[in-house]
Amino acid sequence: MEKPIKFSDPLFVTLVASICCLLWGSAYPFIKLGYIAFDILPEDIPSKFVFAGYRFVLAGLLLLFLFRVITKRKFELSGRQFSSLILLGVFQTGLQYMFFYVGVANITGVKGSIMNATTTFFSVVLAHFLYKNDKLSKNKVVGCLLGFIGVIIVNFHSDLLEFSFSLTGEGFVIIAALIFSITAIYAKHLTGSIDVLVITGVSLFVGGLALTLLGLLLGGRVTHFTFESTGILIYLVLLSSAAFCLWNLLLKYNKVGKVSVYNFLIPVFGTLLSALFLGETIMELKNLIALLFVSIGIYMVNRVTSRKFSNTLEP
Numbered sequence: 001m002e003k004p005i006k007f008s009d010p011l012f013v014t015l016v017a018s019i020c021c022l023l024w025g026s027a028y029p030f031i032k033l034g035y036i037a038f039d040i041l042p043e044d045i046p047s048k049f050v051f052a053g054y055r056f057v058l059a060g061l062l063l064l065f066l067f068r069v070i071t072k073r074k075f076e077l078s079g080r081q082f083s084s085l086i087l088l089g090v091f092q093t094g095l096q097y098m099f100f101y102v103g104v105a106n107i108t109g110v111k112g113s114i115m116n117a118t119t120t121f122f123s124v125v126l127a128h129f130l131y132k133n134d135k136l137s138k139n140k141v142v143g144c145l146l147g148f149i150g151v152i153i154v155n156f157h158s159d160l161l162e163f164s165f166s167l168t169g170e171g172f173v174i175i176a177a178l179i180f181s182i183t184a185i186y187a188k189h190l191t192g193s194i195d196v197l198v199i200t201g202v203s204l205f206v207g208g209l210a211l212t213l214l215g216l217l218l219g220g221r222v223t224h225f226t227f228e229s230t231g232i233l234i235y236l237v238l239l240s241s242a243a244f245c246l247w248n249l250l251l252k253y254n255k256v257g258k259v260s261v262y263n264f265l266i267p268v269f270g271t272l273l274s275a276l277f278l279g280e281t282i283m284e285l286k287n288l289i290a291l292l293f294v295s296i297g298i299y300m301v302n303r304v305t306s307r308k309f310s311n312t313l314e315p
Helices: 002-007 010-037 045-071 079-105 109-116 118-130 138-154 167-190 196-217 227-253 256-277 285-307
Strands: none
Touching: 002 010, 002 227, 010 045, 010 227, 010 256, 010 285, 045 079, 045 196, 045 227, 079 167, 079 196, 109 118, 109 167, 109 256, 118 138, 118 167, 118 256, 138 256, 138 285, 167 196, 167 227, 167 256, 196 227, 227 256, 256 285
């Protein structure tokens, strides 16, 4: 079949995974711009929940609409499949972003980016225990360490020299990373019997609905709709639907470790795009060095998988 072959081709994986990370990286500056456009104060976590909820609800509805238009099929899910998607949405989108937003609000953006990069470590380690053909190796460990060093470099700040750790700060961001890693593997499992568009659409919609309701119950509001703020929200909806859908397709046809290592690109792209859209300096030496470390790390991990690649895909 053409699609499985294309989505497991190393160059195609690199291209699509990089696009996903570029889109997610662009979310950093656009979320900040969205807070300004919607007049959401930094400490107003409930309104941030509502803002994120609107984004994911609309992204989910868009993907479900595309499924109907492209496939011309109805949503035929068993009770067990529907329950699985509800569970995925509540945890992957709802709970993960709840921990992430609260955690980031209690620490600096620098530490938030670095702590969130632990997603790759969690994914690689979990895959080692869950899949027989996705085991840890020397090159994979070295590649992950190099990628993590790259993330530290791009986010290097004097704050990093001062050790501090709080459960509701660094702890919550790490918990969010762990939740994302677990649910990504769970989503991979579901792709064996459910269309990726449906999986992604339902999970985004359910998680977004949970975030919206939670935010509203806590007193959050997003009401300052203008041409600018609406445009930012639409862009975030489009990037979420595209990135999550493509990422789930990559996970369906590839090993978890092979795909998850690209997560190290997100803070690098985020830093570069934040500099571009927020008027900061892009061409700093640390940014180029960080990109080099991350690229070498990705190569190290994928060199293992390409050398040992077989035509048999794991379930």
